[in-house]
Amino acid sequence: MEVSRHWRLRQQRYALVGEVCPHCDVKIFPPRDICPDCGREARTEYQFSGRGEVYSYTTVHDAPAGHEAYAPYTVAVIRLEEGPMVTAQLTDLGDQPIEIGTPVEMTTRKIGEDGERGMLVYAYKFRPVLRPA
Amino acid sequence: MHAPGSALPEILVAGVGLTPIGEHWEKSLRSIALEAMTAAVEDAGGLRPQALFVGNMLAPALSAQTHLGVLLADFAGWRGIEAATYEAAGASGGVALRQAVLALASGEMDRVMVVGVEKLTDRIGSSVEAALAAAADADFEAVQGLTPAAQAGLLMRRYIHEHHVPEHGFAGFSLTAHANAVGNPRALYRRAIRLEDYASAPMLSDPLNLFDAAPVADGAAAILLTRGDRHRPAGERTPIRILASAVATGPLALHDQPDPLGFEAALISAGRAMAQAGMAARDIDLFELHDVFSIYAALALESAGFAERGQGWRLAAEGEISRTGRIPISTLGGSKARGDAGGATGVYQAVEVVLQLQGRAGEAQVPEAQVGMGQCLGGAGATVATHILARADRL
Secondary structure, three states: OOHHHHHHOHHHHHHOEEEEOOOOOOEEOOOOOEOOOOOOEOOEEEEOOOEEEEEEEEEEOOOOOOOHHHOOEEEEEEEEOOOOEEEEEEOOOOOOOOOOOOEEEEEEEEEEEEOOOOEEEEEEEEEEOOOOO | OOOOOOOOOOEEEEEEEEOOOEOOOOOOHHHHHHHHHHHHHHHOOOOOOOEEEEEOOOHHHHOOOOOHHHHHHHHOOOOOOEEEEEOEOEOHHHHHHHHHHHHHHOOOOOEEEEEEEEOOOOOOHHHHHHHHHOOOOOOOOHHHOOOHHHHHHHHHHHHHHHHOOOOOOOHHHHHHHHHHHOOOOOOOOOOOOOHHHHHOOOEEEOOEEHHHEOOEOEEEEEEEEEEOOOOOOOOOOOOEEEEEEEEEEOOOOHHHOOOHHHOHHHHHHHHHHHHHHOOOHHHOOEEEOOOOEHHHHHHHHHHOOOOOOOOHHHHHHOOOOOOOOOOOEOOOOHHHHOOEOHHHHHHHHHHHHHHHHOOOOHHHOOOOOOEEEEEEEEOOOOEEEEEEEEEHHHO
Protein backbone atom coordinates (compact mmCIF):
# COMPACT_ATOMS: atom_id res chain seq x y z
CA MET A 1 0.00 0.00 0.00
CA GLU A 2 1.22 3.45 -0.83
CA VAL A 3 -0.79 5.59 1.56
CA SER A 4 1.57 8.56 1.62
CA ARG A 5 1.91 8.55 -2.14
CA HIS A 6 -1.82 8.91 -2.66
CA TRP A 7 -2.14 11.41 0.21
CA ARG A 8 0.63 13.59 -1.23
CA LEU A 9 -1.30 14.00 -4.48
CA ARG A 10 -4.67 14.84 -2.87
CA GLN A 11 -4.73 18.45 -4.13
CA GLN A 12 -4.23 17.29 -7.69
CA ARG A 13 -6.47 14.23 -7.52
CA TYR A 14 -9.43 15.94 -5.82
CA ALA A 15 -9.12 19.58 -6.88
CA LEU A 16 -6.96 19.84 -10.01
CA VAL A 17 -4.53 22.21 -8.33
CA GLY A 18 -1.63 22.97 -10.62
CA GLU A 19 0.68 25.92 -11.06
CA VAL A 20 1.02 29.10 -13.06
CA CYS A 21 4.38 30.37 -14.21
CA PRO A 22 4.95 33.86 -12.72
CA HIS A 23 7.30 34.67 -15.61
CA CYS A 24 5.38 33.64 -18.73
CA ASP A 25 1.89 33.00 -17.31
CA VAL A 26 1.72 29.46 -18.69
CA LYS A 27 -0.67 27.24 -16.72
CA ILE A 28 0.85 23.96 -15.58
CA PHE A 29 -0.80 20.65 -14.69
CA PRO A 30 0.37 18.41 -13.10
CA PRO A 31 2.60 20.70 -11.04
CA ARG A 32 6.30 20.41 -11.85
CA ASP A 33 7.82 23.53 -10.24
CA ILE A 34 9.90 24.37 -13.31
CA CYS A 35 8.03 25.93 -16.21
CA PRO A 36 8.20 23.60 -19.25
CA ASP A 37 7.96 26.62 -21.55
CA CYS A 38 10.49 29.12 -20.18
CA GLY A 39 12.50 26.88 -17.86
CA ARG A 40 12.20 29.18 -14.85
CA GLU A 41 10.82 28.45 -11.42
CA ALA A 42 7.03 28.17 -11.28
CA ARG A 43 5.66 27.37 -7.83
CA THR A 44 2.59 29.61 -7.75
CA GLU A 45 -0.49 27.46 -7.14
CA TYR A 46 -3.24 27.66 -9.70
CA GLN A 47 -6.76 26.29 -9.46
CA PHE A 48 -7.96 24.83 -12.75
CA SER A 49 -11.61 25.16 -13.69
CA GLY A 50 -12.01 21.47 -14.47
CA ARG A 51 -13.47 22.22 -17.89
CA GLY A 52 -11.97 21.05 -21.15
CA GLU A 53 -12.53 18.99 -24.26
CA VAL A 54 -11.56 15.53 -25.47
CA TYR A 55 -8.27 15.49 -27.42
CA SER A 56 -8.49 11.73 -27.93
CA TYR A 57 -10.03 8.69 -26.21
CA THR A 58 -9.88 4.91 -26.20
CA THR A 59 -11.12 1.88 -24.32
CA VAL A 60 -8.99 -0.38 -22.11
CA HIS A 61 -9.98 -4.05 -22.20
CA ASP A 62 -6.80 -5.66 -20.80
CA ALA A 63 -6.52 -3.76 -17.55
CA PRO A 64 -3.40 -3.64 -15.38
CA ALA A 65 -3.41 -5.01 -11.82
CA GLY A 66 -5.60 -2.83 -9.59
CA HIS A 67 -7.92 -1.84 -12.43
CA GLU A 68 -9.25 -5.25 -13.57
CA ALA A 69 -12.58 -4.87 -11.80
CA TYR A 70 -13.38 -1.74 -13.82
CA ALA A 71 -12.57 -3.05 -17.32
CA PRO A 72 -13.57 -2.17 -19.92
CA TYR A 73 -13.19 1.53 -19.21
CA THR A 74 -12.67 4.64 -21.32
CA VAL A 75 -9.49 6.69 -20.99
CA ALA A 76 -9.04 10.08 -22.59
CA VAL A 77 -6.53 12.85 -22.97
CA ILE A 78 -8.36 16.06 -22.11
CA ARG A 79 -7.27 19.51 -23.28
CA LEU A 80 -8.09 21.74 -20.28
CA GLU A 81 -9.49 25.16 -21.18
CA GLU A 82 -6.45 26.78 -19.55
CA GLY A 83 -4.11 24.96 -21.99
CA PRO A 84 -2.46 21.87 -20.54
CA MET A 85 -3.60 18.32 -21.22
CA VAL A 86 -4.40 15.63 -18.67
CA THR A 87 -4.98 11.88 -18.86
CA ALA A 88 -8.19 10.75 -17.21
CA GLN A 89 -10.93 8.17 -17.37
CA LEU A 90 -14.28 9.27 -18.73
CA THR A 91 -17.38 8.51 -16.68
CA ASP A 92 -21.17 9.07 -16.69
CA LEU A 93 -21.16 8.47 -20.42
CA GLY A 94 -24.75 7.27 -20.68
CA ASP A 95 -25.94 7.20 -24.28
CA GLN A 96 -24.01 10.27 -25.34
CA PRO A 97 -21.46 9.41 -28.04
CA ILE A 98 -17.96 10.61 -27.22
CA GLU A 99 -16.04 12.33 -29.96
CA ILE A 100 -12.85 14.27 -30.30
CA GLY A 101 -13.84 17.77 -29.19
CA THR A 102 -16.62 16.69 -26.81
CA PRO A 103 -16.79 19.22 -23.92
CA VAL A 104 -16.12 17.56 -20.55
CA GLU A 105 -15.84 18.58 -16.91
CA MET A 106 -14.00 17.17 -13.92
CA THR A 107 -15.68 15.07 -11.28
CA THR A 108 -14.38 12.84 -8.47
CA ARG A 109 -14.71 9.06 -8.61
CA LYS A 110 -13.20 5.88 -7.25
CA ILE A 111 -10.28 4.99 -9.52
CA GLY A 112 -9.03 1.74 -8.03
CA GLU A 113 -7.93 -0.23 -5.03
CA ASP A 114 -4.45 -0.40 -3.65
CA GLY A 115 -2.93 -3.32 -1.82
CA GLU A 116 -4.29 -6.42 -0.10
CA ARG A 117 -6.46 -4.43 2.29
CA GLY A 118 -8.19 -2.78 -0.62
CA MET A 119 -7.60 0.88 0.24
CA LEU A 120 -9.87 2.85 -2.07
CA VAL A 121 -8.21 5.39 -4.31
CA TYR A 122 -10.22 8.38 -5.51
CA ALA A 123 -9.22 10.75 -8.26
CA TYR A 124 -10.52 13.00 -11.00
CA LYS A 125 -12.46 11.57 -13.87
CA PHE A 126 -14.17 13.63 -16.55
CA ARG A 127 -17.76 13.49 -17.74
CA PRO A 128 -19.53 15.06 -20.70
CA VAL A 129 -20.97 18.49 -19.95
CA LEU A 130 -24.73 18.06 -19.82
CA ARG A 131 -26.46 19.63 -22.78
CA PRO A 132 -29.97 21.01 -22.56
CA ALA A 133 -32.44 18.49 -23.95
CA MET B 1 25.93 6.12 -50.84
CA HIS B 2 27.41 9.30 -49.43
CA ALA B 3 31.03 9.55 -48.43
CA PRO B 4 31.47 8.66 -44.77
CA GLY B 5 31.37 11.61 -42.49
CA SER B 6 30.85 9.82 -39.22
CA ALA B 7 31.77 11.85 -36.19
CA LEU B 8 32.55 8.64 -34.29
CA PRO B 9 35.87 6.81 -34.22
CA GLU B 10 35.81 3.47 -36.00
CA ILE B 11 33.59 1.16 -33.93
CA LEU B 12 33.13 -2.27 -35.44
CA VAL B 13 30.81 -5.18 -34.84
CA ALA B 14 32.83 -8.23 -33.82
CA GLY B 15 29.92 -10.61 -33.33
CA VAL B 16 26.18 -10.91 -32.85
CA GLY B 17 23.79 -13.43 -31.33
CA LEU B 18 20.13 -13.72 -30.54
CA THR B 19 17.49 -16.14 -29.31
CA PRO B 20 14.08 -16.62 -30.83
CA ILE B 21 11.44 -14.54 -29.04
CA GLY B 22 8.89 -16.78 -27.41
CA GLU B 23 7.42 -18.30 -24.29
CA HIS B 24 10.58 -19.91 -23.00
CA TRP B 25 9.08 -21.61 -19.95
CA GLU B 26 12.10 -23.89 -19.60
CA LYS B 27 14.65 -21.06 -19.56
CA SER B 28 15.49 -18.43 -16.96
CA LEU B 29 16.43 -14.82 -17.58
CA ARG B 30 20.11 -15.63 -17.10
CA SER B 31 20.06 -18.64 -19.42
CA ILE B 32 18.33 -16.71 -22.21
CA ALA B 33 20.91 -13.91 -21.91
CA LEU B 34 23.77 -16.43 -21.85
CA GLU B 35 22.51 -18.06 -25.03
CA ALA B 36 22.65 -14.75 -26.90
CA MET B 37 26.00 -13.68 -25.40
CA THR B 38 27.62 -17.05 -26.13
CA ALA B 39 26.44 -16.86 -29.72
CA ALA B 40 27.93 -13.36 -30.05
CA VAL B 41 31.28 -14.46 -28.57
CA GLU B 42 31.41 -17.45 -30.94
CA ASP B 43 30.52 -15.17 -33.83
CA ALA B 44 33.45 -12.97 -32.78
CA GLY B 45 35.89 -15.87 -32.78
CA GLY B 46 35.99 -16.23 -29.00
CA LEU B 47 36.73 -12.59 -28.16
CA ARG B 48 36.25 -11.83 -24.44
CA PRO B 49 34.59 -8.50 -23.53
CA GLN B 50 36.07 -5.99 -21.08
CA ALA B 51 32.63 -4.77 -20.07
CA LEU B 52 29.00 -5.89 -20.23
CA PHE B 53 26.19 -3.38 -20.67
CA VAL B 54 22.71 -4.81 -20.13
CA GLY B 55 19.48 -3.38 -21.52
CA ASN B 56 16.49 -4.50 -19.47
CA MET B 57 13.24 -2.98 -18.30
CA LEU B 58 11.15 -5.58 -16.49
CA ALA B 59 13.39 -7.81 -14.36
CA PRO B 60 12.82 -5.74 -11.18
CA ALA B 61 9.03 -5.92 -11.59
CA LEU B 62 8.56 -9.40 -13.06
CA SER B 63 11.55 -11.41 -11.83
CA ALA B 64 12.23 -9.61 -8.51
CA GLN B 65 15.78 -9.28 -9.81
CA THR B 66 17.87 -6.15 -10.00
CA HIS B 67 21.67 -6.08 -10.45
CA LEU B 68 21.62 -7.85 -13.82
CA GLY B 69 25.07 -6.57 -14.81
CA VAL B 70 26.92 -8.68 -12.30
CA LEU B 71 24.43 -11.56 -12.51
CA LEU B 72 25.02 -11.99 -16.23
CA ALA B 73 28.76 -11.20 -16.24
CA ASP B 74 29.33 -13.80 -13.54
CA PHE B 75 27.05 -16.34 -15.21
CA ALA B 76 28.97 -15.91 -18.47
CA GLY B 77 32.28 -16.59 -16.73
CA TRP B 78 33.51 -13.01 -16.95
CA ARG B 79 33.96 -12.37 -13.24
CA GLY B 80 35.88 -9.16 -12.65
CA ILE B 81 34.75 -7.19 -15.69
CA GLU B 82 32.78 -3.95 -15.52
CA ALA B 83 29.03 -4.51 -15.82
CA ALA B 84 25.79 -2.58 -15.29
CA THR B 85 22.17 -2.33 -16.46
CA TYR B 86 20.65 0.56 -18.39
CA GLU B 87 16.92 1.09 -18.18
CA ALA B 88 14.79 3.31 -20.41
CA ALA B 89 11.64 1.18 -20.81
CA GLY B 90 11.33 -0.12 -24.37
CA ALA B 91 14.43 1.86 -25.35
CA SER B 92 16.66 0.14 -22.75
CA GLY B 93 18.58 -1.92 -25.30
CA GLY B 94 19.26 1.07 -27.54
CA VAL B 95 20.39 3.13 -24.57
CA ALA B 96 22.75 0.33 -23.43
CA LEU B 97 24.15 0.18 -26.96
CA ARG B 98 24.66 3.94 -26.89
CA GLN B 99 26.59 3.64 -23.62
CA ALA B 100 28.82 0.97 -25.19
CA VAL B 101 29.50 3.26 -28.15
CA LEU B 102 30.42 6.09 -25.77
CA ALA B 103 32.73 3.83 -23.75
CA LEU B 104 34.51 2.73 -26.91
CA ALA B 105 34.62 6.22 -28.41
CA SER B 106 36.16 7.58 -25.23
CA GLY B 107 39.11 5.25 -25.67
CA GLU B 108 38.56 3.80 -22.21
CA MET B 109 37.49 0.44 -23.62
CA ASP B 110 38.33 -1.76 -26.60
CA ARG B 111 35.77 -4.60 -26.41
CA VAL B 112 32.26 -4.18 -25.05
CA MET B 113 29.35 -6.63 -24.99
CA VAL B 114 25.79 -5.32 -25.03
CA VAL B 115 22.95 -7.69 -24.21
CA GLY B 116 19.25 -6.87 -24.26
CA VAL B 117 17.16 -9.36 -22.32
CA GLU B 118 13.61 -9.72 -21.05
CA LYS B 119 11.82 -12.52 -19.22
CA LEU B 120 8.09 -11.76 -19.23
CA THR B 121 6.36 -15.10 -19.19
CA ASP B 122 6.95 -16.03 -15.55
CA ARG B 123 4.04 -13.72 -14.80
CA ILE B 124 0.75 -13.38 -16.60
CA GLY B 125 -1.98 -10.95 -17.57
CA SER B 126 -2.58 -8.02 -15.28
CA SER B 127 0.86 -8.18 -13.58
CA VAL B 128 2.59 -7.85 -16.94
CA GLU B 129 0.22 -5.05 -17.99
CA ALA B 130 0.97 -3.21 -14.73
CA ALA B 131 4.74 -3.64 -15.18
CA LEU B 132 4.53 -2.31 -18.74
CA ALA B 133 2.26 0.56 -17.65
CA ALA B 134 4.90 1.63 -15.12
CA ALA B 135 6.92 3.02 -18.04
CA ALA B 136 4.37 5.83 -18.25
CA ASP B 137 3.92 8.50 -15.57
CA ALA B 138 2.84 6.42 -12.57
CA ASP B 139 1.23 9.32 -10.67
CA PHE B 140 -0.69 10.86 -13.57
CA GLU B 141 -1.09 8.21 -16.27
CA ALA B 142 -0.85 4.67 -14.88
CA VAL B 143 -3.04 5.61 -11.90
CA GLN B 144 -5.84 6.30 -14.38
CA GLY B 145 -5.54 2.75 -15.74
CA LEU B 146 -3.64 3.86 -18.83
CA THR B 147 -1.68 1.07 -20.57
CA PRO B 148 0.86 1.20 -23.41
CA ALA B 149 -1.82 -0.09 -25.80
CA ALA B 150 -4.18 2.64 -24.62
CA GLN B 151 -1.52 5.31 -25.21
CA ALA B 152 -1.12 3.98 -28.75
CA GLY B 153 -4.90 3.86 -29.20
CA LEU B 154 -5.16 7.52 -28.13
CA LEU B 155 -2.49 8.55 -30.62
CA MET B 156 -3.94 6.41 -33.40
CA ARG B 157 -7.43 7.90 -33.00
CA ARG B 158 -6.06 11.42 -33.06
CA TYR B 159 -3.88 10.63 -36.09
CA ILE B 160 -6.82 9.18 -38.02
CA HIS B 161 -8.87 12.25 -37.07
CA GLU B 162 -6.25 14.81 -38.11
CA HIS B 163 -5.00 13.07 -41.23
CA HIS B 164 -8.22 11.45 -42.51
CA VAL B 165 -6.85 7.93 -42.69
CA PRO B 166 -9.33 5.49 -44.25
CA GLU B 167 -10.53 2.35 -42.47
CA HIS B 168 -7.74 -0.27 -42.21
CA GLY B 169 -5.26 2.39 -43.29
CA PHE B 170 -2.64 0.95 -40.92
CA ALA B 171 -3.09 -2.67 -42.04
CA GLY B 172 -0.03 -2.56 -44.29
CA PHE B 173 2.32 -2.42 -41.29
CA SER B 174 0.97 -5.66 -39.85
CA LEU B 175 0.72 -7.42 -43.20
CA THR B 176 4.29 -6.50 -44.15
CA ALA B 177 5.75 -7.52 -40.78
CA HIS B 178 4.02 -10.91 -40.89
CA ALA B 179 5.01 -11.50 -44.52
CA ASN B 180 8.64 -10.71 -43.66
CA ALA B 181 8.63 -13.00 -40.61
CA VAL B 182 7.92 -16.01 -42.81
CA GLY B 183 11.55 -15.75 -43.91
CA ASN B 184 12.91 -15.57 -40.35
CA PRO B 185 13.25 -18.96 -38.62
CA ARG B 186 13.60 -17.20 -35.25
CA ALA B 187 10.37 -15.20 -35.53
CA LEU B 188 7.55 -15.73 -33.03
CA TYR B 189 4.75 -15.65 -35.61
CA ARG B 190 6.08 -17.05 -38.88
CA ARG B 191 2.82 -16.73 -40.69
CA ALA B 192 1.55 -14.28 -43.29
CA ILE B 193 -1.82 -12.69 -42.60
CA ARG B 194 -4.48 -11.37 -44.98
CA LEU B 195 -6.32 -8.07 -44.88
CA GLU B 196 -9.43 -10.02 -43.79
CA ASP B 197 -7.52 -11.29 -40.74
CA TYR B 198 -6.52 -7.73 -39.84
CA ALA B 199 -10.00 -6.36 -40.47
CA SER B 200 -11.68 -8.96 -38.26
CA ALA B 201 -9.22 -8.79 -35.34
CA PRO B 202 -10.64 -7.89 -31.92
CA MET B 203 -10.08 -4.38 -30.57
CA LEU B 204 -7.37 -3.91 -27.94
CA SER B 205 -7.80 -0.17 -27.41
CA ASP B 206 -9.97 1.16 -30.20
CA PRO B 207 -9.12 2.00 -32.95
CA LEU B 208 -6.03 -0.12 -32.17
CA ASN B 209 -6.72 -3.81 -32.81
CA LEU B 210 -4.87 -7.01 -31.96
CA PHE B 211 -2.91 -6.93 -35.23
CA ASP B 212 -1.80 -3.32 -34.61
CA ALA B 213 0.04 -4.50 -31.49
CA ALA B 214 3.18 -6.57 -31.05
CA PRO B 215 3.12 -9.68 -28.87
CA VAL B 216 5.48 -9.46 -25.88
CA ALA B 217 7.55 -12.49 -24.87
CA ASP B 218 10.98 -13.65 -23.66
CA GLY B 219 14.17 -13.09 -25.60
CA ALA B 220 17.74 -11.89 -25.64
CA ALA B 221 20.02 -10.37 -28.25
CA ALA B 222 23.73 -9.58 -27.92
CA ILE B 223 26.28 -7.59 -29.90
CA LEU B 224 30.02 -7.42 -29.25
CA LEU B 225 31.68 -4.19 -30.34
CA THR B 226 35.35 -3.27 -30.69
CA ARG B 227 37.42 -0.23 -31.52
CA GLY B 228 38.66 -0.77 -35.04
CA ASP B 229 42.10 0.67 -34.30
CA ARG B 230 42.74 -1.95 -31.60
CA HIS B 231 40.79 -5.06 -32.60
CA ARG B 232 40.07 -5.85 -36.22
CA PRO B 233 37.44 -8.57 -36.55
CA ALA B 234 39.02 -11.78 -37.84
CA GLY B 235 37.67 -13.95 -40.63
CA GLU B 236 35.87 -13.50 -43.89
CA ARG B 237 32.78 -11.78 -42.62
CA THR B 238 31.75 -8.38 -44.01
CA PRO B 239 32.93 -5.74 -41.52
CA ILE B 240 30.16 -3.57 -40.10
CA ARG B 241 30.76 -0.15 -38.59
CA ILE B 242 28.54 1.88 -36.28
CA LEU B 243 28.32 5.28 -37.95
CA ALA B 244 25.97 6.97 -35.51
CA SER B 245 24.43 6.58 -32.08
CA ALA B 246 21.94 9.05 -30.61
CA VAL B 247 19.48 9.16 -27.75
CA ALA B 248 16.87 11.89 -27.21
CA THR B 249 14.07 12.37 -24.71
CA GLY B 250 10.74 14.17 -24.63
CA PRO B 251 8.18 14.56 -21.84
CA LEU B 252 7.47 11.24 -20.07
CA ALA B 253 3.70 11.62 -20.05
CA LEU B 254 1.88 11.60 -23.36
CA HIS B 255 -0.34 14.46 -22.16
CA ASP B 256 2.74 16.61 -21.46
CA GLN B 257 3.89 16.49 -25.07
CA PRO B 258 3.07 19.83 -26.69
CA ASP B 259 2.49 18.04 -30.00
CA PRO B 260 1.87 14.31 -29.38
CA LEU B 261 1.74 13.40 -33.09
CA GLY B 262 4.99 15.25 -33.73
CA PHE B 263 6.97 12.43 -32.04
CA GLU B 264 9.56 15.05 -31.19
CA ALA B 265 12.11 12.85 -29.40
CA ALA B 266 12.21 10.57 -32.45
CA LEU B 267 12.69 13.60 -34.68
CA ILE B 268 15.63 14.78 -32.56
CA SER B 269 17.15 11.31 -32.15
CA ALA B 270 16.99 10.43 -35.87
CA GLY B 271 18.18 13.91 -36.82
CA ARG B 272 21.20 13.67 -34.52
CA ALA B 273 22.05 10.20 -35.82
CA MET B 274 21.88 11.28 -39.46
CA ALA B 275 23.96 14.38 -38.77
CA GLN B 276 26.53 12.23 -36.97
CA ALA B 277 26.72 9.80 -39.91
CA GLY B 278 26.73 12.63 -42.45
CA MET B 279 23.69 11.08 -44.10
CA ALA B 280 20.09 11.81 -45.00
CA ALA B 281 17.02 9.56 -45.10
CA ARG B 282 17.67 8.74 -48.75
CA ASP B 283 20.99 7.10 -47.79
CA ILE B 284 19.31 4.53 -45.50
CA ASP B 285 18.62 1.16 -47.15
CA LEU B 286 16.58 -0.38 -44.34
CA PHE B 287 15.02 0.86 -41.11
CA GLU B 288 14.37 -1.44 -38.16
CA LEU B 289 11.91 0.76 -36.32
CA HIS B 290 9.96 -0.05 -33.16
CA ASP B 291 6.61 -1.26 -34.50
CA VAL B 292 5.34 -2.26 -31.08
CA PHE B 293 2.15 -0.54 -32.29
CA SER B 294 1.48 0.20 -35.97
CA ILE B 295 0.83 3.89 -35.25
CA TYR B 296 4.39 4.20 -33.91
CA ALA B 297 5.76 2.80 -37.17
CA ALA B 298 3.94 5.55 -39.08
CA LEU B 299 5.17 8.25 -36.69
CA ALA B 300 8.76 6.92 -36.75
CA LEU B 301 8.81 6.99 -40.56
CA GLU B 302 7.59 10.58 -40.55
CA SER B 303 9.94 11.84 -37.85
CA ALA B 304 12.97 10.23 -39.53
CA GLY B 305 12.15 11.97 -42.80
CA PHE B 306 10.84 9.05 -44.87
CA ALA B 307 7.38 10.60 -45.17
CA GLU B 308 5.70 13.96 -44.68
CA ARG B 309 3.70 14.49 -41.54
CA GLY B 310 0.44 12.56 -41.73
CA GLN B 311 1.65 10.47 -44.66
CA GLY B 312 3.62 7.68 -42.92
CA TRP B 313 0.69 5.24 -43.17
CA ARG B 314 0.70 5.62 -46.95
CA LEU B 315 4.15 4.02 -47.20
CA ALA B 316 2.61 0.87 -45.73
CA ALA B 317 -0.55 1.09 -47.81
CA GLU B 318 1.47 1.51 -51.00
CA GLY B 319 4.00 -1.28 -50.42
CA GLU B 320 6.96 1.06 -49.92
CA ILE B 321 8.01 -0.64 -46.66
CA SER B 322 8.39 -4.15 -48.09
CA ARG B 323 11.85 -5.69 -48.52
CA THR B 324 11.96 -4.45 -52.11
CA GLY B 325 10.22 -1.13 -51.43
CA ARG B 326 11.63 2.35 -51.02
CA ILE B 327 12.36 1.95 -47.30
CA PRO B 328 12.14 -1.64 -46.00
CA ILE B 329 11.15 -1.89 -42.32
CA SER B 330 10.64 -4.81 -39.93
CA THR B 331 12.62 -6.90 -42.41
CA LEU B 332 12.76 -9.97 -40.17
CA GLY B 333 9.23 -9.46 -38.85
CA GLY B 334 9.83 -6.51 -36.51
CA SER B 335 8.28 -6.38 -33.08
CA LYS B 336 4.94 -7.25 -34.65
CA ALA B 337 5.86 -10.72 -35.91
CA ARG B 338 9.42 -11.48 -34.77
CA GLY B 339 8.03 -10.61 -31.36
CA ASP B 340 8.75 -7.84 -28.88
CA ALA B 341 11.05 -8.52 -25.96
CA GLY B 342 10.52 -5.12 -24.30
CA GLY B 343 13.81 -3.48 -23.37
CA ALA B 344 15.79 -5.97 -25.48
CA THR B 345 14.36 -4.52 -28.70
CA GLY B 346 17.16 -2.05 -29.49
CA VAL B 347 19.71 -4.85 -29.46
CA TYR B 348 17.52 -7.14 -31.58
CA GLN B 349 17.27 -4.35 -34.14
CA ALA B 350 21.03 -3.76 -34.21
CA VAL B 351 21.70 -7.49 -34.61
CA GLU B 352 19.14 -7.75 -37.39
CA VAL B 353 20.62 -4.76 -39.21
CA VAL B 354 24.03 -6.47 -38.99
CA LEU B 355 22.60 -9.73 -40.40
CA GLN B 356 21.07 -7.80 -43.30
CA LEU B 357 24.24 -5.82 -44.06
CA GLN B 358 26.36 -8.98 -43.93
CA GLY B 359 24.00 -10.86 -46.23
CA ARG B 360 23.12 -13.37 -43.49
CA ALA B 361 19.36 -12.79 -43.41
CA GLY B 362 18.52 -15.87 -45.49
CA GLU B 363 15.07 -15.81 -47.05
CA ALA B 364 14.46 -12.44 -45.39
CA GLN B 365 17.45 -10.81 -47.07
CA VAL B 366 17.06 -7.22 -48.27
CA PRO B 367 18.91 -6.96 -51.59
CA GLU B 368 21.92 -4.61 -51.81
CA ALA B 369 21.67 -3.30 -48.25
CA GLN B 370 24.69 -1.21 -47.30
CA VAL B 371 23.37 1.18 -44.64
CA GLY B 372 20.79 0.29 -41.99
CA MET B 373 19.16 2.19 -39.17
CA GLY B 374 17.66 0.88 -35.93
CA GLN B 375 15.43 2.88 -33.63
CA CYS B 376 13.75 1.84 -30.39
CA LEU B 377 11.18 3.69 -28.31
CA GLY B 378 10.67 3.97 -24.59
CA GLY B 379 7.00 4.63 -23.84
CA ALA B 380 5.01 6.64 -26.36
CA GLY B 381 8.21 8.02 -27.88
CA ALA B 382 9.49 9.49 -24.60
CA THR B 383 13.00 8.04 -25.00
CA VAL B 384 14.25 7.33 -28.50
CA ALA B 385 17.57 5.63 -29.35
CA THR B 386 18.73 5.60 -32.98
CA HIS B 387 21.76 3.82 -34.46
CA ILE B 388 23.09 3.80 -38.01
CA LEU B 389 25.29 0.92 -39.17
CA ALA B 390 27.02 0.41 -42.49
CA ARG B 391 29.22 -2.01 -44.41
CA ALA B 392 32.73 -0.80 -43.60
CA ASP B 393 34.07 -2.23 -46.88
CA ARG B 394 31.86 0.12 -48.86
CA LEU B 395 32.68 3.34 -47.01
